[in-house]
Amino acid sequence: MKTTGRVNGIISNIVIVKADGPVAQNEICYVWTGDTKMMAEVIKVIGDDAYVQVYDSTRGLKIGDRVEFEGHMLEATLAPGLLSRNYDGLQNDLEKMDSLFIERGSITDPIDFDKTWEFTPLAKAGDKVSAASWLGEVKEQWIPHKIMVPFTMTGSYTVKSVAAAGSYKVTDTVAVLTDAEGGDHEVTMVQRWPVKQAIRSYVEKPRPDRIMETGVRAIDTFNPLAEGGTGFIPGPFGAGKTVLQHAISKQADADVIIMIACGERANEVVEIFKEFPELIDPHTGHPLMERTIIICNTSNMPVAAREASVYTGMTIGEYYRAMGLKVLVMADSTSRWAQALREMSNRLEELPGQDAFPMDLSAIISNFYSRAGLVRLTNGQTGSVTFLGTVSPAGGNLKEPVTESTKKAARCFYALAQARADSKRYPAIDPLDSYSKYLEYPEIREYLDAHIGKGWVDNVYAGKTLVQRGKEANDQINILGDDGVPVEYHERFWKSELIDFVILQQDAFDDIDANCPLERQKMMFEMVLDICNNTFDFADFEECSKFFKTLINLFRQMNYAEWQSEKFADYRSQIEALVNEQLNK
Numbered sequence: 001m002k003t004t005g006r007v008n009g010i011i012s013n014i015v016i017v018k019a020d021g022p023v024a025q026n027e028i029c030y031v032w033t034g035d036t037k038m039m040a041e042v043i044k045v046i047g048d049d050a051y052v053q054v055y056d057s058t059r060g061l062k063i064g065d066r067v068e069f070e071g072h073m074l075e076a077t078l079a080p081g082l083l084s085r086n087y088d089g090l091q092n093d094l095e096k097m098d099s100l101f102i103e104r105g106s107i108t109d110p111i112d113f114d115k116t117w118e119f120t121p122l123a124k125a126g127d128k129v130s131a132a133s134w135l136g137e138v139k140e141q142w143i144p145h146k147i148m149v150p151f152t153m154t155g156s157y158t159v160k161s162v163a164a165a166g167s168y169k170v171t172d173t174v175a176v177l178t179d180a181e182g183g184d185h186e187v188t189m190v191q192r193w194p195v196k197q198a199i200r201s202y203v204e205k206p207r208p209d210r211i212m213e214t215g216v217r218a219i220d221t222f223n224p225l226a227e228g229g230t231g232f233i234p235g236p237f238g239a240g241k242t243v244l245q246h247a248i249s250k251q252a253d254a255d256v257i258i259m260i261a262c263g264e265r266a267n268e269v270v271e272i273f274k275e276f277p278e279l280i281d282p283h284t285g286h287p288l289m290e291r292t293i294i295i296c297n298t299s300n301m302p303v304a305a306r307e308a309s310v311y312t313g314m315t316i317g318e319y320y321r322a323m324g325l326k327v328l329v330m331a332d333s334t335s336r337w338a339q340a341l342r343e344m345s346n347r348l349e350e351l352p353g354q355d356a357f358p359m360d361l362s363a364i365i366s367n368f369y370s371r372a373g374l375v376r377l378t379n380g381q382t383g384s385v386t387f388l389g390t391v392s393p394a395g396g397n398l399k400e401p402v403t404e405s406t407k408k409a410a411r412c413f414y415a416l417a418q419a420r421a422d423s424k425r426y427p428a429i430d431p432l433d434s435y436s437k438y439l440e441y442p443e444i445r446e447y448l449d450a451h452i453g454k455g456w457v458d459n460v461y462a463g464k465t466l467v468q469r470g471k472e473a474n475d476q477i478n479i480l481g482d483d484g485v486p487v488e489y490h491e492r493f494w495k496s497e498l499i500d501f502v503i504l505q506q507d508a509f510d511d512i513d514a515n516c517p518l519e520r521q522k523m524m525f526e527m528v529l530d531i532c533n534n535t536f537d538f539a540d541f542e543e544c545s546k547f548f549k550t551l552i553n554l555f556r557q558m559n560y561a562e563w564q565s566e567k568f569a570d571y572r573s574q575i576e577a578l579v580n581e582q583l584n585k
Contacts, residue, residue, distance in 0.1 A: 001021075002068055002069060002070070002071060003019055003020065003021035003022060003023055003068075003069040003071075004019075004020055004021070004066065004067060004068050004069065005017040005018055005019040005020060005023075005029075005050065005066075005067040005069070006018050006063075006064050006065065006066065006067065007031065007061060007062065007063055007064060007065040007066075007067060008049065008063065009063070010058055010061055010063070011347045012058065012347060013053055013054050013057075013058055013303065013304050013344075013347070014043075014051055014052070014053055014054075014344065014347040014348065015031060015040065015051075015052050015053075015054055015058060015061065015067075016049055016050070016051055016052075017029070017031075017049070017050045017051075017052055017067045018048060018049060019048050019049075019050050019067075019069070020048075021069075023042055023045055023050045023069055024042065024045075024071075025042060025043075025044075025045060026041060026042060026043070026073045026074070026194075026196055027041070027042045027069055027070065027071065027072065027073060028040070028041055028042075028069075028070045028072060028073060028074050028075075029041075029042065029050075029052055029067055029068060029069040029070060030067070030068050030070070031052070031054055031058075031061065031065065031066075031067050032065055032066040032067070032068075033058075033060055033061045033062070033065055034060070036104055036105035037068075037105055038054050038055065038056040038058075038104060038105050039054075039055045039056070039090060039107070040052040040053060040054040040055060040067075040304075041053050041055070041073075041074055041304070041308075042069075043344065043348070044348055050069075051348060052067070053304040053307075053344055054304065055089075055090055055304050055305045055308070056104045056105060057104055072194070073194035073195070073196060073197070074090070074194065074195050074196065074308060074311075075192040075193060075194050075195065076091055076110075076192065076193055076195050076312050076315045076316060076319075077091060077110045077111060077190060077192055078190070078191050078192065078193060078315075078316070078319045079111050079170045079189050079190035079191070080111070080117050080138050080140045080145045080147075080170060080189055081111035081112055081115060081117075081140065081170070082110070082111065082140075082293055082316060083140055083141050083143065083256070083290065083291060083292070083293060084141065084289050084290055084292065084293075085110070085111075085293055085294070086273065086294045086296060087110065087293070087294070087295045087296070087312070088102065088295070088296060088297060088305060088309070089262075089295060089296075089297045089305040089306060089307075089308040089309030089312055090107075090305055090308055090312070091110040091295075091312055092106070092107055092108045092110070093108045093109065093110055093111075094296065096108040096109070111170065111190070113169065113170060113171055113190075114169065115169070115170075116167040116168060116169055117138040117139075117140075117167065117168060117169075117170070117189065118138055118139060118165075118166070118167055119136050119137075119138055119147070119163060119165060119166060119167070119168050119174055119189075120136055120137050120138070120165050121135070121136045121162040121163065121164070121165060121174075122134050122135060122136050122137060122146075123135045123136065123159050123162050123175070124159065124162060125159055125160060125161055125162065126158065126159060127158070127159040128156055128157070128158060128159075129149050129156070129157050129158075129159055129177065130149060130153075130155070130156050130157065130201075130378060131148075131149050131150065131151050131152070131153050131154065131201040132148050132149060132151060132199075132201030132202065132322045132377065132378060133148060133149045133378055133379070134146045134147070134148055134323075134379065135147050135148065135149060135159070135162060135174065135175045135187065136162065136163070136174055136175070138189070141286070141290040141291060142284065142286065142290065142291075143255060143256070143291060143325070144323070145323065146322070146323040146324070147174055147175075147187075147189050148191075148322060148323070149177065149187065150187065150191040151191065151193055151199050151201045151322075152191070152193070153177075153185065155179065155180060156180065157177040157178060157179055157185070158177065158178045159175060159176075159177060159178075160175075160176040160177060160178045160184060161175065161176045162174065162175045163175065168189070169189075170188060170189040170190045171188050171189075171190060172188060172189070173186040173187065173188055174187060174188060174189060175187040193315055193319070195308065195311035195312050195314075195315045196311050198318065198370075198371045199315065199318040199319065199321075199322065201322060201378075202322070202375040202376060202377055202378070202383075203375075203376045203377065203378055204375070204376045205373050205374065205375050205376075206374060206376060207374075207441060207443055208226035208227060208228045208229045208373070208374050208384075208438065208441070208443070208444070209226075209374070209441075209443035209444065209446075209447055210226065210227050210443075210444070210447045210451075211224040211225065211226055211227065211438070211444065211447065211448070212224075212225050212226065212227040212229070212252060212253055212254070212326075212328070212386050213251075213252070213253045213517075213518050214247075214248045214251055214252045214253075215247070215248075215251035215252070215514070215515035215516055215517070216244070216247060216248060216251070216427060216506060216516070217503050217504065217506055217516050217521050217524075217525075218414075218427055218429045218431070218434075218503070218504045218505075218506065219248075219414065219429070220516075220518060220521055221460065221463075221503055221521050221525050222429075222431060222434070222436075222460060222463065222464065222503070222504065223412060223413075223414065223429075223434050223435060223436035223439075224412075224436055224438055224439070224444070224448075225386065225388070225412050225436065225438070226374075226386070226411070226438040226441070226444060227253075227326060227374060227384050227386055228372065228373045228374030228375075228384035228385065228386055229372070229386055229387075229411055229412065229438060230369045230372050230386070230387045230388075230409065230410045230411050230412065231387075231388045231389075231410050231411065231412030231413070231414060231436075232334070232388065232389045232390065232391055232406050232410045232412070232413065232414070233245070233388065233389070233390045233391070233414045233415075233416060233429075234390070234391040234392075234393055234398055234403045234406075234413075234414075234415055234416065235390070235391075235392075235393075235396065235415065235416025235417075235418075235421075235428065236392075236393070236395065236396030236416070236418050236421075237392070238418075238421060239396075239416035239417070239418060239420075239421040239428045240416060240421060240426050240427055240428050241332065241333070241390045241392070241416060242271070242332065242390075243426070243427075243508055244414075244416075244427050244429075244508075245259075245330050245332055245388070245390065246272075246275065246508075247427075247508045247514060248328075248330070248388065249288070249292070249328065249330060250279055250281070250282065250288055250515075251282060251514070251515045252328050252386075253283075253326065254326045254327060254328035254386065255291060255320070255325040255326045255327065256291050256292075256293070256317070256320045256325055256326075256327045256328070257288070257291060257292045257293070257327075257328050257330070258292070258293045258295065258313050258316055258317050258327065258328070258329045258330070259272060259276070259292060259293070259294045259295070259330055259332075260295045260309055260310055260313040260329065260330065260331040260332070261294065261295070261296045261297065261298070261309075261332055262297055262306055262309050262310055262331050262332065262333060262334065262336050262337045269296050269298050272294060272296075273294070273296075276288055276289050276292055276294065277289045282515060293313075293316060295309050295312055295313045295316075296309075297309045303339070303340035303343045303344065304340070304344065306336060306337060306340040307337060307340040307341060307344070309337075310331050310334070310337050310368065311368075313329055313331065314329060314368065314371050314372075314385070314387070317329040317372075317385045317387075318371065318385060320383075321375060321383035321384060321385045322375075322377065322383060323383060324377060324379075324381040324382065324383045325383055326383070326384050326386070327383070327384065327385045327386070328386050328388070329372070329385055329386070329387045329388070330387075330388045330389070330390075331387075331388075331389040331390070332389075332390045333389070333390045333391060333392045334365070334389040334390065334391055334402065334406065335390075335391050335392040335393065335402050336392070338357060338361060338365070338401075338402045338405075341357070341358050341361065341364065342355075342356055342357045342358065345357070345358040353401070354401045355400060355401050357401045357402070361401060361402070361405050362404075362405040362408060362409075365402075365405045365406055365408075365409050366405075366408060366409040368409075369387060369389075369406075369409035369410055370409070371385070371387075372385045372386060372387035373385060388412075389406065389410070391403050391406055396418050398415060398433075411436065411437040411438055412435070412436045412437070412438065413433075413434055413435050413436075414429050414434050415429065415430045415433040415434050416428045416429060416430070417429075417430040417433070425500065425504070425505050426505065426506070426507075426508065427504075427505075427506060427508070429504070431464065431467045431499075431500070431504055432464075432467060432468060432471065439457050439460065439461075445457050451518075452518060452522050453522060453526075456522075459525065459526070459529060462529060463499055463503070463525065463528075463529060466495055466496055466499055466532050467496045467499055467500070468496075469492050469496065470492055470493045470494075470495060470496020470497065470499075471496065472492075473485075473489040473490070473492040473493040473496075474493045474496075476489055477489060477490065477493060482541050483541075487538050487539075487540060487541055487544055490538075490541040490544045490545065491535075491536060491538065491544050494544060494545065494547075494548035495531075495532040495548075497548065497552065498528055498531065498532065498548060498551060498552060498555070499528055499532070501552045501555065501556060502524060502528050502552065502555040502556070502559065503521075503524065503525055503528060506559075507559075507560075510560060512559075512560055512561070512562055512563075513559045513560055516559075517563065519563075520563050524555075524558075524559075527572075527575070528555070531551070531579055534579070534583060536582055536583065537585060547578075547582055550578060551575065551578060551579070554571055554574050554575050554578065555571075555575065557571055558571035558572065558575070
């Protein structure tokens with residue numbers, strides 16, 4: 001018997017319901033206004049009063065209107081057919097919506113339940129299985145989509161039968177499992193999981209031990225992101241957060257991309273919908289959209305649905321991780337998710353924290369980021385969810401609560417600087433404020449030593465030191481003037497500029513420079529470091545400036561040349577000749 005209730009109070013999207021039975025925290029309910037039923041979630045229970053957040057506009061809702069509680073949390077539907085879809089935060093398929101705007105109470109199926117899939121069995125009768133064990137697979141686009149024992153099933157089971165290879169709908173029974181008491185359980189290709197609970201159907205969650213290649217030099221070379229790691233990109237409006245995210249999603253070494261547009265302005269979301277279907281995946285030659293899922297909540301959608309969108313995206317990511325795939329989840333922007341939390345907290349009249357955000361904001365963010373990670377599955381294989389969020393601090397203030405709370409949770413910090421964006425130094429990642437804590441991990445150091453070169457991390461720190469010393473020299477030059485400092489100061493400054501222009505800056509709109517493979521990054525960085533380790537003898541600062549400007553120009557042309565081409569080799573020989581000429585003066 002379902003619990004029902006009546007609307008007893010309305011505070012914008014928060015509705016107070018007088019319940020006539022038991023109600024649980026985070027339980028889903030439907031609030032009726034006329035013939036329209038609106039989905040809502042219980043966020044607080046006091047006695048027989050349930051405070052629910054409605055995922056639609058509550059305009060026209062009246063005291064006394066009917067409410068029905070469903071007895072389960074907000075759930076994601078997990079099955080073949082998720083890839084290439086555009087969802088809202090509640091996993092409604094936006095392409096199935098009839099009108100231009102999402103109408104109140106409109107609910108659509110997240111997948112096509114009538115489509116048939118070519119099923120291939122992987123398990124056989126007599127096998128011992130548990131939650132997330134692979135029973136079979138279907139081809140979703142070009143990705144092997146594993147059909148698994150539902151995550152909700154606890155304990156050990158014996159496979160009684162598995163369907164033969166053939167075409168099946170997602171709702172057809174593909175396996176029958178027998179539990180320890182002898183009871184039979186039918187398994188289909190579709191399962192559901194509450195989005196606010198992490199999927200923990202794996203053996204262990206070790207520390208990340210390899211990096212995720214993104215093709216962006218400022219990340220891969222200076223501050224690498226680990227596969228199964230976490231990072232975030234704070235930056236003011238116009239600093240290039242969206243372009244950087246698009247570049248990473250296109251080039252990153254991942255099997256599945258999940259883009260969460262969380263409270264973005266509608267024009268930015270339209271850009272994602274327009275650009276992604278046109279992008280070609282450099283790894284496969286297929287359209288990038290074939291391995292992408294977009295979850296979209298614009299600024300004018302109810303804040304409650306905005307809060308749900310990040311959890312829905314992460315749950316789908318964990319589902320694909322259980323298949324042994326590398327998943328990249330990106331949220332733009334977690335600031336607007338935090339604003340939704342703040343708005344709901346204020347409406348509940350909870351004690352506010354800094355800047356009126358919830359007192360437990362830091363814990364909420366940390367709990368969410370902890371769901372990413374590298375996992376070892378029951379069959380010995382590994383899967384990973386790498387999470388990269390963006391933060392939009394008001395006025396570019398990196399000391400505000402969302403940025404500070406995220407810093408405690410994320411291991412990589414890619415600070416976008418307004419000054420770099422204004423001087424068109426893209427990506428505008430500040431090399432001194434940004435960091436990657438993965439460089440301190442012994443596992444990552446060993447991986448970099450083995451896959452890039454011995455002592456690579458020491459080279460990275462040497463490069464960072466050169467940039468720092470160059471900034472200090474530039475500050476002295478700005479105070480005392482070009483003639484007021486020794487030539488060594490100018491040399492120090494120009495060496496840092498060489499690293500900046502050649503390594504840290506990159507053209508996201510050039511076919512060649514947009515994606516820089518790790519092998520090329522290694523060669524370029526070592527080449528630049530070798531030059532910077534030399535001591536030159538310049539007559540004056542003008543000669544120093546002229547030499548480095550010529551050098552930077554040659555390097556930049558080299559960045560636009562195809563890797564290992566004749567043009568590339570020609571620029572390299574010109575650079576070596578120029579450096580040798582200066583050293584032999």
